Amino acid sequence: MAAATDAVRGFHEADGGEGSDKARLYSREPARAVKYHCNFDLYQSPVANWRDTLYLRMAPDQPDAGDLPDSCRDALFEYAEQVKNLGSTLFELLSEALGLKPSYLTDIECNQGQIILCHYYPPCPQPELAIGTSRHSDSGFLTILLQDEIGGLQILHEDQWVDVTPTPGAFIVNIGDLLQLISNDGFRSVEHRVVAKNATPRVSIACFFSTHFHPASTRMYGPIKELLSDENPPLYRETLVRDYIKHYYSIGLDAKTAISDFRL
Known part of the structure; x- marks a missing residue:
């Protein structure tokens, strides 16, 4: 965790001139597997x-x-492997929490896609006029987040923004929209944001588990049938993951607008 954080900080604080890794990787092309940019939306x-x-x-x-x-290749390959293993364990526990067999969520490929976003929040001269990350919920199934000691992450709880205080050696795990959809609100995605600060730069590494990286996938995701009954009817319509993500991206980061549009 420390090695990955240090590697990400080193990349972002390195020179960005001609011939640099930043210049080589800068892109807004959706299909690229590795890129450097700001504001996907x-x-x-x-x-x-x-x-x-x-x-x-x-x-x-x-x-x-x-x-x-x-500068960060070895650290991030190792980090990705370890976090993927952690994600698989969490999907087993979440399956059991829903009353399903431990392999259920991995059997339906919730853990197959992995994207890692290495964020760097520079000091902001006027933080009251800016936002580090807008209010949103995550689009995928599950997010494992590592943040440094600077802080700034907040979650929305009972219409109040609550600070998520950094804890050394700990991860933050967010339920994503798609897990809310297939669990039929058994789990709920959390709205969160990052406030800008004018002091020390902040580093965070977010690992998202989703399956929209295989556009040819025809697997439909809807409320899990084993969870449904007369007392618990389906709350959402079925969707291809790529169609949900396309709708999510068309809106940009904005509260929980996307999932509400899929509600029956």
Whole structure:
């Protein structure tokens, strides 16, 4: 965890001139597995976020080692492998929590896709006029987040923003929209944001588990039939993951708008 955080900080604080890894990787091309950019939703969202991002699509198809920056390649490949293992364990526990067999969520491929976003939030001269990351819920099934000691992450609880105080050696695990959808509200995705700060830069590494990286996938996801009954009817319509993600991206980061549009 420390090695990954240090590696990400080093990449973001390195020179970005001609010939640098930043210049080589800068792209807004959706299909690229490794890229450096800011604000994936720059042309959809009503506001821009005060952060830069190193984007890594690590599964189901791992990028070539040469695609990653030299300075953080080894640390991030190792981190991705360890977090993928942790995710598989969490999916087993979540399956059991729903009253299903431990392998249920992995059997339906909730853990097959892995994207890692390495965020860097520079000091902001006027934090009261900016936002680090806009209010949103995550689009996928599950998110495992590592944050440094700076803080700034908040979750929305009973219409109040609550600070998520950094705890050394701990991960933050978020339920995503798609897990809320297939669990029929058994689990609920959490709205969160990151406030801008004017002091020390903040680093976070978010690992998202989703399956929209295989556009040819025809697996439909809807409320799990074993969870449904006359007392617990389906609350959402079925969808291809790529169709849900396309709708989510068309809106940009914005509360929980996307999943509400799939409610029956």
